[in-house]
Amino acid sequence: MNRRWVLVARPEGLPRATDFAWQEEAIPTPGPGEVLVRSIYLSLDPAMRGWMSHDTYIPAVELGAVMRGGAIGVVEASNHPGFAVGDQVQGMLGWQTHCVVDGRALLKLPELPVPLGARFGLLGHIGFTAYFGLLDIGAPKEGETLVVSAAAGAVGSLVGQIGKLKGCRVVGIAGSDSKCEWLTKDLGFDAAINYKTENLHKALKAHCPKGIDVYFENVGGKTLETVLNHMNLFGRIPVCGMISGYNNTEATPGPNNLFQLIVKRLKMQGFLVTDYMPRATEAVKDLVGWYGAGKLQYRLDITEGLENAPTAFLKLFDGSNQGKVVVQAGPEN
Ligand SMILES: NC(=O)c1ccc[n+]([C@@H]2O[C@H](COP(=O)([O-])OP(=O)(O)OC[C@H]3O[C@@H](n4cnc5c(N)ncnc54)[C@H](OP(=O)(O)O)[C@@H]3O)[C@@H](O)[C@H]2O)c1
Numbered sequence: 001m002n003r004r005w006v007l008v009a010r011p012e013g014l015p016r017a018t019d020f021a022w023q024e025e026a027i028p029t030p031g032p033g034e035v036l037v038r039s040i041y042l043s044l045d046p047a048m049r050g051w052m053s054h055d056t057y058i059p060a061v062e063l064g065a066v067m068r069g070g071a072i073g074v075v076e077a078s079n080h081p082g083f084a085v086g087d088q089v090q091g092m093l094g095w096q097t098h099c100v101v102d103g104r105a106l107l108k109l110p111e112l113p114v115p116l117g118a119r120f121g122l123l124g125h126i127g128f129t130a131y132f133g134l135l136d137i138g139a140p141k142e143g144e145t146l147v148v149s150a151a152a153g154a155v156g157s158l159v160g161q162i163g164k165l166k167g168c169r170v171v172g173i174a175g176s177d178s179k180c181e182w183l184t185k186d187l188g189f190d191a192a193i194n195y196k197t198e199n200l201h202k203a204l205k206a207h208c209p210k211g212i213d214v215y216f217e218n219v220g221g222k223t224l225e226t227v228l229n230h231m232n233l234f235g236r237i238p239v240c241g242m243i244s245g246y247n248n249t250e251a252t253p254g255p256n257n258l259f260q261l262i263v264k265r266l267k268m269q270g271f272l273v274t275d276y277m278p279r280a281t282e283a284v285k286d287l288v289g290w291y292g293a294g295k296l297q298y299r300l301d302i303t304e305g306l307e308n309a310p311t312a313f314l315k316l317f318d319g320s321n322q323g324k325v326v327v328q329a330g331p332e333n
Contacts, residue, residue, distance in 0.1 A: 142167030299323025
């Protein structure tokens with residue numbers, strides 16, 4: 001049977017398990033040019049919150065449709081010449097155990113010296129977001145100070161480590177003491193601030209004595225407002241995400257100090273990882289190289305069983321995830 005989660009309601013505020021419905025159906029048969037894939041790891045991402053409720057950079061998921069999601073899986077049947085049974089592949093397979101997909105929309109995973117889970121924890125949309133967002137837009141220079149929010153998350157933890165590899169002083173902002181300890185003790189961050197228990201303004205003053213040159217933005221809201229006051233002249237702010245507002249039910253006031261952009265001649269630029277896919281090989285070379293040399297770590301937060309996907313998804317919003325959130329929908333072999 002194909003087991004799957006279908007979107008049945010558009011969330012108001014925080015998503016609820018009842019926004020999804022569990023269904024079982026016979027495993028579909030691939031038609032011409034199509035491939036049947038059994039899912040192994042399903043990636044759960046903050047962007048899905050937007051996909052559930054409104055059109056963003058892609059249309060909202062239709063009510064009654066399988067919830068959209070990127071996954072890694074193995075080919076079980078193929079009517080496409082580019083894929084054979086047993087191939088490991090990646091694509092938008094959705095929140096389901098089996099998916100029939102047009103072979104043209106599927107990527108055959110190239111051989112790389114990394115575990116399968118690294119395709120989400122280190123590479124793919126997570127690794128490329130960290131790599132290009134920081135290096136292309138943040139353009140950090142040796143000796144500069146980099147601050148990253150949601151620093152213990154999938155993207156943030158890579159951003160900080162890449163910043164260290166580029167010779168920066170790196171300060172992370174995260175939501176628990178254990179996350180902060182992981183950043184400084186295991187990942188080599190120079191300092192980490194628990195924004196839930198510390199005064200962010202005072203902590204930034206203490207940990208960024210020369211100000212902030214690059215702020216990698218993952219959360220928005222009050223954090224952005226506070227950080228703006230600590231930016232240096234000609235600082236750069238890659239705007240990756242603004243998760244603190246994803247569940248807002250009303251429009252909230254923006255930062256009251258955007259004038260800082262002018263007086264400090266700051267560059268603040270949003271980006272989508274999809275813009276960088278044509279340059280993926282550049283990122284793969286560096287990320288795999290750093291990982292192989294023991295200079296870059298990633299952490300997966302794995303929930304067993306597709307039936308637990310809605311609960312695992314919510315971890316992204318209460319901060320209880322430790323690393324990249326994935327659901328293991330089936331065995332690797
Ligand atoms: N632009 C792109 O192409 C792109 C691609 C991928 C991801 N993103 C964005 O990158 C950001 C991180 O994504 P990720 O996949 O790596 O997720 P993640 O950081 O692994 O998980 C989300 C984290 O956000 C923090 N958070 C949740 N609600 C918050 C709030 N109200 N205020 C402050 N922090 C909050 C939590 O950490 P704490 O414990 O620290 O609160 C949580 O663990 C998201 O904003 C996402 O939308 C953008």
